[in-house]
Amino acid sequence: MRHIKLTIAYDGAGYSGWQIQPNATTIQELIQKAVREMTGEKINVVGSGRTDAGVHALGQVASFRTEKTIPLEGFRKGINNLLPKDIRILNAEEVEDGFHPIRNSKRKNYRYIITSDEFAHPLEVGRVWAIGRELDIDAMNKACEYLVGEHDFSSFRAADAHESDAIRKIFIVNFKRENKCYIFDISGSGFLKNMVRNIVGTLYDVGIGKISPDKFKDILEAKDRKKAGVCAPASGLYLISVEY
Amino acid sequence: MRHIKLTIAYDGAGYSGWQIQPNATTIQELIQKAVREMTGEKINVVGSGRTDAGVHALGQVASFRTEKTIPLEGFRKGINNLLPKDIRILNAEEVEDGFHPIRNSKRKNYRYIITSDEFAHPLEVGRVWAIGRELDIDAMNKACEYLVGEHDFSSFRAADAHESDAIRKIFIVNFKRENKCYIFDISGSGFLKNMVRNIVGTLYDVGIGKISPDKFKDILEAKDRKKAGVCAPASGLYLISVEY
Numbered sequence: 001m002r003h004i005k006l007t008i009a010y011d012g013a014g015y016s017g018w019q020i021q022p023n024a025t026t027i028q029e030l031i032q033k034a035v036r037e038m039t040g041e042k043i044n045v046v047g048s049g050r051t052d053a054g055v056h057a058l059g060q061v062a063s064f065r066t067e068k069t070i071p072l073e074g075f076r077k078g079i080n081n082l083l084p085k086d087i088r089i090l091n092a093e094e095v096e097d098g099f100h101p102i103r104n105s106k107r108k109n110y111r112y113i114i115t116s117d118e119f120a121h122p123l124e125v126g127r128v129w130a131i132g133r134e135l136d137i138d139a140m141n142k143a144c145e146y147l148v149g150e151h152d153f154s155s156f157r158a159a160d161a162h163e164s165d166a167i168r169k170i171f172i173v174n175f176k177r178e179n180k181c182y183i184f185d186i187s188g189s190g191f192l193k194n195m196v197r198n199i200v201g202t203l204y205d206v207g208i209g210k211i212s213p214d215k216f217k218d219i220l221e222a223k224d225r226k227k228a229g230v231c232a233p234a235s236g237l238y239l240i241s242v243e244y
Numbered sequence: 245m246r247h248i249k250l251t252i253a254y255d256g257a258g259y260s261g262w263q264i265q266p267n268a269t270t271i272q273e274l275i276q277k278a279v280r281e282m283t284g285e286k287i288n289v290v291g292s293g294r295t296d297a298g299v300h301a302l303g304q305v306a307s308f309r310t311e312k313t314i315p316l317e318g319f320r321k322g323i324n325n326l327l328p329k330d331i332r333i334l335n336a337e338e339v340e341d342g343f344h345p346i347r348n349s350k351r352k353n354y355r356y357i358i359t360s361d362e363f364a365h366p367l368e369v370g371r372v373w374a375i376g377r378e379l380d381i382d383a384m385n386k387a388c389e390y391l392v393g394e395h396d397f398s399s400f401r402a403a404d405a406h407e408s409d410a411i412r413k414i415f416i417v418n419f420k421r422e423n424k425c426y427i428f429d430i431s432g433s434g435f436l437k438n439m440v441r442n443i444v445g446t447l448y449d450v451g452i453g454k455i456s457p458d459k460f461k462d463i464l465e466a467k468d469r470k471k472a473g474v475c476a477p478a479s480g481l482y483l484i485s486v487e488y
Contacts, residue, residue, distance in 0.1 A: 011366040056367065086366045122255045122330045123300065127367070 005095045008060040011086040013126035017053040034082035048101040048242040054234030059241035107243040112184040129236035135207030143206045143216035144173045154223035158194035202229035249339045252304040255330040257370035261297040278326035292345040292486040298478030303485035351487040356428040373480035379451030387450045387460035388417045398467035402438035446473035
């Protein structure tokens with residue numbers, strides 16, 4: 001039995017997220033359908049984690065097991081031929097049978113892009129959060145420092161989150177300015193449902209001066225979703241890579 | 245009578261080009277409809293020139309005349325509210341009544357983006373020409389030199405072109421490499437229908453070694469469309485700006 005690991009990029013705008021669900025077109029479903037069509041096997045494609053509807057990926061990871069001897073490049077090109085153009089398999093490689101895309105992931109890297117423009121540029125529609133104002137990047141970066149390390153992120157998990165515990169470790173997190181954009185990068189051991197978007201929404205409150213960096217720390221420590229800010233729109237979020 | 249000049253950006257992927265035509269959704273039509281709805285006047289919106297179906301713009305220019313006293317920012321925001329998100333009015337300014345978007349334009353700047361990847365990245369679908377190979381950029385830039393200055397561009401005009409003469413002046417033209425992309429910039433006094441795309445398609449033949457830079461010069465001098473290469477896909481072309 002071969003075990004194939006895929007690295008996948010997608011524009012999430014047209015899809016109901018990664019995870020297979022009834023009555024909605026999802027990325028996992030389209031890839032699984034393509035692999036099943038190529039192999040004739042009833043294969044399950046398992047991803048490194050869900051991305052929400054509208055969230056993009058530059059390096060999502062998924063894997064599947066097959067008995068077929070199709071070469072790796074054959075898989076990559078063949079699956080791509082069966083997918084819409086806004087989902088692409090960038091790489092296919094063979095991994096040991098024990099590999100698990102979720103359990104073996106050591107680090108995930110996300111990016112969130114906010115533009116200070118009042119609207120997304122036509123070529124960035126669905127790919128940024130347009131806020132129409134400036135943010136205090138120093139205050140936001142001060143708040144970011146409180147996120148580094150191991151914490152209980154209950155304050156930033158989705159109301160309907162299903163994860164068994166909310167402890168996650170953040171390695172690197174910061175905002176940088178590029179032209180009209182505030183670019184938020186966060187790397188961590190893993191992320192709860194909506195965690196990045198809830199953090200960004202609350203850091204936005206810091207950036208507009210609604211709350212102080214210290215108040216942000218209080219929110220984190222409260223372990224209470226009701227204390228945090230809004231969930232930032234999916235459109236600005238990118239899963240950059242998953243490291244193993 | 246006021247004369248309002250608009251600077252417009254759009255993602256051309258979803259439209260049948262700039263110019264109003266029957267049974268197709270065009271950018272000029274949507275803007276004109278929005279201006280008519282705002283003013284109640286039977287206004288004509290005149291553009292600096294057509295862009296083909298699928299071609300993008302960062303700085304298309306158009307203008308219209310109105311009796312209404314609506315402030316410029318009111319026009320800009322009001323028109324945007326009536327447009328789809330992938331068409332945006334970036335700026336509205338008042339110009340002298342004699343202004344003409346086509347006749348007064350002194351310089352137009354276009355960009356064409358080719359990627360050496362075999363496919364467009366999911367976030368670049370409809371925005372590049374994916375050729376799946378490398379190009380000889382030095383040979384292409386040598387050929388570009390022959391384009392500079394005033395020439396009869398009959399070899400690079402559309403078969404169904406309607407312009408009365410084919411003489412145009414090119415100020416600057418070159419390819420540069422950025423990561424996996426070959427970025428072609430061209431500035432000229434004006435451009436014939438399909439001229440940029442026909443030039444890029446023929447420079448591609450230089451880049452793959454099918455023809456020499458000197459042969460490219462022969463094609464230019466032949467003033468014969470049948471001598472030139474293919475018309476490069478619309479997806480890679482951007483109208484960057486129009487100068488007056």
